[in-house]
Amino acid sequence: MHSLPRRSGTRLLAATPDAISEAAALIRRGGLAAFPTETVYGLGANALDEGAVSEIFATKARPKFNPLIVHLLGLLEAEQIVEFNETAMQLAEAFWPGPLTLVLPRRTSCTLAQLTSAGLDTAAVRAPAHPVARSLLEAAGVPIAAPSANRSGNISPTCAKDVMEELGGRVEIILDGGACSAGLESTIIGFVDGAPVLLRKGAISRSEIEKISGPLRSYARGEITAPGMMRSHYAPSAKMRLNARQVEENEALLAFGPEPLASMGPSLNLSVKGDLKEAATNLFRMLRQLDKTGAHMIAVMPVPDTGLGEAINDRLARAASPRDGE
Ligand code: TXA
Ligand code: MG
Numbered sequence: 001m002h003s004l005p006r007r008s009g010t011r012l013l014a015a016t017p018d019a020i021s022e023a024a025a026l027i028r029r030g031g032l033a034a035f036p037t038e039t040v041y042g043l044g045a046n047a048l049d050e051g052a053v054s055e056i057f058a059t060k061a062r063p064k065f066n067p068l069i070v071h072l073l074g075l076l077e078a079e080q081i082v083e084f085n086e087t088a089m090q091l092a093e094a095f096w097p098g099p100l101t102l103v104l105p106r107r108t109s110c111t112l113a114q115l116t117s118a119g120l121d122t123a124a125v126r127a128p129a130h131p132v133a134r135s136l137l138e139a140a141g142v143p144i145a146a147p148s149a150n151r152s153g154n155i156s157p158t159c160a161k162d163v164m165e166e167l168g169g170r171v172e173i174i175l176d177g178g179a180c181s182a183g184l185e186s187t188i189i190g191f192v193d194g195a196p197v198l199l200r201k202g203a204i205s206r207s208e209i210e211k212i213s214g215p216l217r218s219y220a221r222g223e224i225t226a227p228g229m230m231r232s233h234y235a236p237s238a239k240m241r242l243n244a245r246q247v248e249e250n251e252a253l254l255a256f257g258p259e260p261l262a263s264m265g266p267s268l269n270l271s272v273k274g275d276l277k278e279a280a281t282n283l284f285r286m287l288r289q290l291d292k293t294g295a296h297m298i299a300v301m302p303v304p305d306t307g308l309g310e311a312i313n314d315r316l317a318r319a320a321s322p323r324d325g326e
Helices: 017-028 050-060 075-079 084-095 130-141 161-168 207-211 277-293 309-320
Strands: 011-014 032-035 042-046 069-071 100-105 122-126 171-175 187-192 195-200 239-241 250-253 266-267 296-301
Touching: 011 017, 011 042, 011 122, 017 032, 017 042, 017 130, 032 130, 042 100, 075 122, 084 100, 084 187, 084 195, 084 207, 161 171, 161 277, 195 207, 239 309, 250 277, 266 277, 266 309, 277 296, 277 309, 296 309
Parallel strands: 011 171, 032 171, 069 122, 100 187, 239 296, 250 266, 250 296
Antiparallel strands: 032 042, 100 122, 187 195
16 A cells, blocks of 8 residues: 555645646645645546545545545546546536536546445546635646545535634645635436436436436336445434424524525524525535534425525535434
8 A cells, every 4th residue: 555654733824826736736646635626626646547546535434345436637637537428528518617427438548546436347437617726636647536535424615714723734725716606516427228317316406407408217126236326424413303394492503495484593594585506605614503402403494406406405405414423
């Protein structure tokens, strides 16, 4: 295994050109740097370096069967490592750079570290839109494997301070590029017999994707290997109660819409206007904030299951799901 010096201090750097070059050099020589994308912050390593990718798993305490997304600049770079079908090509043309991840067969000539795919014969690829992520990719000159920059099972970080909370002392550099605009991870599409399957609901809604791809099949366990779809994920320390119609004493409230429930305790509103895009941007940040109040339970008002609401409800259901061992 790769032996990097144990990182004592983590440096939180404003994402200036100099800091980006430094993070790129670190990644090129096998180190780890966290960086902003338009969805959530990622924990990046050189995707061609088996040892560096292995460090990602160790740093996050991520199970080795759960493969990583490889970030690259665009279609040209992606085509060198995976095989595109026609629908995948159209989706990449429509949504890249942006929050869409495609799971496609690895080319036989593919030089990605085996660990990125966790032993599967496919790889997940995405071209991020965030200017800091793009500058980092350009400066590094290698594809960057990057899961969300949280400890495995925790809430994904949507600002640099959240990354510090999750991985402070375990990563050398965190590039601070402000708050993430989407706030939810990328939408993941895979293929079964050439037909597109929605593997993870995310920052691009089902209907937007379907305008390009035609009807998406929903992910059915067993039909395709999607090892990362754990039932419990994004878990706060507090328990969660979904579709709340009232708030009990000692509960925190995560409200949605213009008529929040009456509550005595801490409360935040995902979107007073009832706007799902705004709610998506706020979701992980507000979950973290409410969790910090020490409330034993977070009551969550219903969120409509349309558009981005589908992805929001997916994250809420996982956050509310019993943890392993409970
Ligand atoms: O928005 C995002 O996608 C963020 C930012 C940093 O780009 N990244 C992210 O990575 O959410 P992560 O590791 O938290 O989630 C990656 C998901 C996991 O559910 C994993 O199982 C799935 O992608 N995945 C990766 N490669 C796969 C493959 N070959 N087949 C099926 N699923 C795959
Ligand atoms: Mg994640």
